[in-house]
Amino acid sequence: MDFELSGEQQMLRDNIVRLMKDRYGFEARKGYQASPRGWSEALWREYADMGLLGAPFSEDDGGYGGGAVETMIVMEDFGKALALEPYLQTVVLCGALIKHGASPEKRAELIGKIAAGDLRLSFAHAERQSGYDLYDVALTARKDGTAFVLNGEKGLVGQGDSADALIVSARLSGGRRDRDGIGLFLVDANAPGVTRRGYPTQDGQRAAEIAFANVRVEPKDVFSEPGRALPVIERAVDETIAAVSAEAVGAMSEALTMTVEYMKTRKQFGVTIGSFQALQHRAADMTVALEQARSMMYLATMMAGEEDAKERAKAISAAKVQIGRSARFIGQQAVQIHGGIGMTYEYKVGHLLKRLTMIDAAYGDADLHVRKLAEQDSLFA
Incomplete structure (x- = not known):
């Protein structure tokens, strides 16, 4: 099997290697870590200018036509540098939720903002009791007219204290550990009823505990088929x-x-x-x-x-x-x-x-x- 990179992929790798060498020495990383967000906003803009934030997304969705190989290239060099920016949360994890769960119109809107560096996202999913079980969701979503109202708590939300918006998993029906009945909702991180408490993690990155108290979500911000998001x-x-x-x-x-x-x-x-x-x-x-x-x-x-x-x-x-x-x-x-x-x-x-x-x-x-x-x-x- 041929594992050689294409010309464009090799160019992508060369550009990342050069950027990490020039801007991500270990002493520079300490400075980024000590900043209010825990990472470099200037470098995030450079990632956008280089096309890194849109690399894994299709052109139809507002990206640059890459995929898993481009993500691998970026993440391998980020691993060498111990990069702190929220690439994994925003581009990889939330990007995948958007690609596979959002409508075509919503995909184009959100991915375009991500690629431009104007939107940072975190996935609020883990709860105190859930462990590694992705289907263990207790935060509730109750129908209120055409909208939904979220109540509950999420923990260990990667870089959730600096996210502009959150993709939140919530239970619409069934028991806490049922596979059916889970929905995905896009929530403004500063919406009324959202409370965030950020903290550093052992590896120098950041996470947050987030509470949702009667947080209202309109139908346009509901991903996938309600209740079948798992x-x-x-x-x-x-x-x-x-x-x-x-x-x-x-x-x-x-x-x-x-x-x-x-x-x-x-x-x-x-x-x-x-x-x-x-x-x-x-x-x-x-x-x-x-x-x-x-x-x-x-x-x-x-x-x-x-x-x-x-x-x-x-x-x-x-x-x-x-x-x-x-x-x-x-x-x-x-x-x-x-x-x-x-x-x-x-x-x-x-x-x-x-x-x-x-x-x-x-x-x-x-x-x-x-x-x-x-x-x-x-x-x-």
Whole structure:
């Protein structure tokens, strides 16, 4: 199978590499993280000008005609730089909800704003009791004339404190854990009744707890068929897992590169530690783990657009297992080989481990996805 990038895709990668090198050094990242939003608004505008925010969307929807491969390219280099901007939430996750759940008119309206850098979105879905079960939704949506009224709370909303609008999952009917009865609603983040409490997460990014008290949503802001939004949510999450797999591969690649460079320069007992055979073997094991993860990243990218939900879920779970295991091994070994400096706030490798740990936990860790695969039919049936 040919994994070579096209000319346009290679140009996209070259441009991102150049931008990250020029504008996203580790010290610069600290400054972005300390800003009020926790990321760089100036860089967000540059992403828009470069076409990154519209890259994964079709031209009919106001994008630039790319897809999962373009998302992979962007996310891999964002992973190397530990980029903080809300690309994953706005472009990947909410973008997928819009692509698969919104009407053609709504898609063109929202994707056009996203591509221009004028709209930042977050998906308000997780709740305190839900864990990793996407169908566990207690926030209610009650019909009031032609509109809906939302009441309830959402947690761990990625970069929800700086979003302009929220895509909110809510239950229209049935029990809390029923697969049917879930809807998707677009809500202005500053609408009456919306209360947000933002906070930093362990990997240097931000999240929010959000409460909805009698928040009114008009029919034009209802996505998908009311009560049948779960397949849209599951598909969007599968596409997001494929994207964070690429981010993880980028972060693992950076951790390995930093570790090898450190082994070439750090001296112990009068010689560089890279001359120790035990550490050479450990670096070789890290390289193998990285290549295993990269292979599964390609699989996840290829399967992200698969229409068969069952086959897509199998491939995405398989990728999540390998990505999680490789991420833990490479991140931990990188810190171990660096020694004390690897654990300091001032050095990048510890931050890479934190982000890799959070990626492993996002949407279910490796152990959870092993169980999901065990519950499904064999991949080779």
